Amino acid sequence: MSDQDADLRRLAEAHGVYTQFHTLDGHEQIATPDTLRALLTALGVPAQSAADLREGLAALTSPGAAGALPDERILLAQTPNALPLPAPCAWALIDEHDAIAAEGRGTDTVNLPGLDIGYYTLTLTAADWRKEIRILVRPLRAPDHAGSTGLDRCWGVTGALYGLRSDQNGGLGNYADLGTIAAGLGRHGAQFFGINPVHALGWAETEIISPYSPSHRGFFNCDHIAVEGGLGPTPDDALIDYPAFRRMHRTALEGQFAKEKGTPAFLDWCAAADAETQSFAQFEAISETHGSDPRDWPALARMPGEGAEELAGARAQFHLWLQFQAQKQIHAAQDQAKAAGMGLGLYLDLAVGPRPDGAEVWLNQGTIAKGVTIGAPPDQLSPEGQSWALAAHAPTALAAAMYMPLRKILWSLMSTCGLLRIDHALGLMRSFWLPDDGSPGGYITQPYDALLAVISIEAARTGCVVIGEDLGLVPDGFREKMQEAGLYSYAVWQFETDASGQVRDPASLPEQSLACFGTHDTPTISGFWHGVDIEWWRRVGWIGAPERSARHSTRAHQRAGLRHAISLAPSAQFDQVREGIHGALANASSSIVAVQLDDMLDVSDAQNLPGTIDAHPNWRRRLPVSINGVEDARDIAATASLMRRGAGAR
Template structure:
């Protein structure tokens, strides 16, 4: 290795770039020099020449003055400071709550949960961002005064109703939550509700948002409805959006101006900027990077270009915001202790509003992805933008704080997709070089998450699947974040699925997710057949995978005592019973499994090869409450987890003859 390459590696390591990583099978992958240069550039450091590398290494000399402090609420806080300085501490409201003079250290008063600015004048004047976090995020005991519960997860877009016209909406969300709440469920989880973008008509994946802090207008329930859901099993998004948007335009003309005006008094500048982005996109297209240069950032010019049309898009956010609130109220009124369980996607699209609004914190020239793993044998490129650690810290994590605050205000549980991104992110350079891992500021990100969760009274689940480094789960659990245990992935070194009593107690446990086959699909190997259909497996590979699945089925039969002659309905019941009896604090059953669906909602790594995000549930929502399937899952869960205090025999869903 040359001295130049060694200096490049030293610089990359100093800036948090992994020099190598081990894959799912234990094979070591070294990060090549071209990838190191691309990732350094994404972090804001040019390293194309030896001179640039030398200059960047020299600039690595640390400033002796801290720029960030993390402390626990109520604990003494001592900030080391070179020399003598005067200081003042300002809270989020702009009030000075402490001041003094420090010699070598600054002793701050004991503080409550929140964010503070420490202003320093002296030898090294500046500001220090102080994050005071709770010891733990809220948990079931503190939030709901229970030790264990169950809930369901499903695809909002796939709900059938008498009025939604083809795509599940926020009114349907409240109705289904109330139905499951009366059956004893304590939460209802759905796909991310992030805004996809008015002008980006091709995007249907809820995990490819334009902005994660704004809401999807496709799910707005319009006045008078759009008629019943079509019979077709797959959603026609283009046809639905044409009808739905025409109805929204008509409703805007007769809007409740007073209620909208009251809401506007409380909405953030970021929400207004999002509305301006949406208005401009109607003229210049979904990708702001192709807009006239003067419009490629928020500001007066963009505001003028958006014009009066921005009010329409602001009004859409008002409708989505208030309808989600109504759904949460319906969920809690039914007896749910937690209500809605929302999902935070990994990142936004590079062409969307979140990047446009937060350009100063976005890593350029890279997108987020994942190396090959059990979800996708080819690896994944998610085509999502990443916030760069350094710029995000200098912005005092404002994009993350505002996003979490907005989402947590709407739900009782928030799931952070790919929580490993709190520790490290896999970035793929746009220039085609292999990907590599970037260190993330775990302690600071956990501080922001726990502060926001504390203030909102919201539980947090970290989806910690994949290549999990030692100590990560413990750090997450210590901060009060629940792990995410997918039973079909909990296996020994032989690939045999472990008993349910080995599932982590401090977790949300489920058998499958939107990214895995349904329980019935798992049993029959439909995912393996799809992998061959899209060209990932040869005939021989397919046979080997089915052989491995047979071993998994055999291990489930063993640990769950499933009779050899059991039919799929009985097998599903027994597996759900095992989940219910597990030590996991929260247990989730997929709505697709409750109502007997076979095909999965998503096949990771595909876009059009599989009908991702298009499948509808077979049973309409107005038939759920009286269905034998709901009665049965309620009994299975309640028998093992205990009936909630809000449920008794008089409000138990009744089975009716077919």
């Protein structure tokens, strides 16, 4: 290794870039110099020349009293704390409303009183130096489900909002349908109804349908807005025709806006909307005439501000109205769910990141990492690895902004629901970035403790329960620290196996977790049992005939293990298998249990096949029954009865 490469690796390690990591099969992957340079550049650290490296390494040693102090401290609420000082100074603690929460002068320590949860800035001032320290004051633990449900263990249902059928949605499930189906399931005893993300996808991006490829995660998808008078019944087709639906739906939205744009309720909402909401609406308006990618817009609008406001013009009011409608309808769905007996109500999902051409990136250019996107190395969900084509917030820049972009997104979602799932929560500790220049991907260290603090602060403020989806290559200590903060783990039973590949006894699943058999990215019970996912892997070319046979053989072994786990004879019919799996989940050790609508209704195909776009009908499949019949459907009633006797009865 050359001296320059050694310096590059030292600089990378100092800035949290992994110089090596272990793959799923245990192989040690060494990061290439090209990868290290690309990831350092994305973090805002020059690393192209030997001079860059020397200067970068020299900058790591900060002389003086200020350099000896941390940039951030995380404290527990209502717990006094002493911060050691390198020299005497005056200090003032400023809260998030710019008010002085405490102040004084310290000789060798700053003695902070017990503080309410929230975000503070500690300013230290001496004659020849000054330092600002971020202070995050978090609760001991985030809220638990028992506080909302009154139950030691609870159960709920998950399903695809877009796939709901009704007599008025015209082809795509909407927020009115969401309230209806949640209420129906609530009357069966379910404590929550979970859906895929409902983030804004972008008005001008007419081809985007994946809920995990949002424009902005803090605003809502207008495709799901229920229009006045409805759009007629859902077509009989099994798959959604998004272009046809959007043409019809958007025409109806325009007509309704023309009638309602002057109503007092909407105008009052606009007057109270913050600057980010106004700017989001301007982004949407500009995108209609100048395209979906702001990097191609006129120079005056490439950043939020007066130029963007001028270019957006009066059309921005339409996009404000869309958000007004979406927020109103989602809150109404939550109210409907709670009124029907759901202790938690809606269970929403936070996607990993926004698209690089989306509104979230445009609004937060100061915190976005440049020249990289987020992905994942090969794992059990995708053998080829995944490029998610999503932008990442750079850790240091996000921290310097007091985590405000994340805080706003969390508040928007948590104030709407009772349960929030954080997709790919492993990214809270380390994130896999793929350089745009084609260099191999690598891991970036994230400020895990601080991100957990932000999540728990926002969860405490809203009373929201949080699930961290922790599938994949799990770093040592990740789950323990997440659960210590009060977040729930995510136990997908078909992945919970022993050394021989057999599924574990459900009684051994983590107590502080949400347990389910599968997710939108995995085979359904029927798909798993019949090997439908294996056939899809063969169809898209990921495996050949020999591996297909080997996987079917392994699956037969897994089926035998499942039969043993749920005490079923080899001759048992599939209906008995499905009932046995749900019964085992109902009595699992996990304190929260979720069953999928797809499994209750015996659907075979998964909602999504990770790593594909058009090769599999991702995000297009409709449920086989209407929401009007869900509450009375025999299979749903039978599953609900099982769950009530197990998880919901304790």
